[in-house]
Amino acid sequence: MIEWLLDGLLVLALLITAVAVLASRNLFRAVVMFIAFGLLMALAWVRLQAPDIALAEAAIGAGLSGVLLLDAARHLGYNRGGPPK
């Protein structure tokens, strides 16, 4: 029961963060949501008994991609669509 609850919450949080990444107008917020999504995804891999992929996801997916995306977002200006401030 508690495991189903945990998995359900994890899936829900994954969906919410994924939608937040796509729907956010602010690039900085989108990147932060992407990092949160990556960390939750790592947890999901742990729940699926794939600790190797969880490690890779946390280190590369959330960590380094997050840093690179933050860098890119800063160069693009934080507001999607409009000219950089």
Add this chain to the structure above:
Amino acid sequence: MIRVLGVVTMVVACVVFAGFLGLAVWQISGAPAPVNLPGLLAENLEASGVEHPVTAVLLNFRSYDTLLEIGVLVIAGIAGISMARTTSLEDPDLRTSDSLLYALQRWFVPLMLLLAGYLLWAGSDRPGGAFQAGAVLAASGVMMRLGGIPMDFLRPGMLLRLGLALGFTVFLLVAVASALAGEAFLAYPEGFAKPLILAIETVLTFSIAMVLLALFVSAPVNRAQEPEEGERG
């Protein structure tokens, strides 16, 4: 209104996608697997030279895939460096005055280096391995870079090229050597599997860290467009 419509469309698309995904999972779980892969792996694990099944697959049974993967990474790193403006690679005034970052870095960098070494070693009998270790190594490099510690090896030159190509080269050399010695391409000789895998993993770790770090460091710095960099932080 348009925003609401967009969200509704997105939700509907997600639900449809989830439905198809569920259907696929249902069908897959119904059909029996044609080959018993876990069983096959468990039978041959002894011959692979390592105790962890994932590492055995990545570095022995399907090492061709890993070889191509590191090739792709090296190409990506070269592309990233060639896009860079060389000035950003030697940027003395990037040094931060953030005392919190400086303090954190003094504690974290040695720990992260230790963790990278552990992950590399752990790959032989439990979760871990070259890619994870390389990512952690690169992350500690990113931290050092943010703290403004000079890293001369990242300037375009011999050391950078060597570091980028090392993993792929050693991997390819082992593969070709085993092919020339009369065995199949990428088949490790009997009894040498573990040392060879360990050597390959070590150089892979360095190269992966180098590629990821080079990608981060060579991101362009447009100072002309944003004179006050700290403002938006």
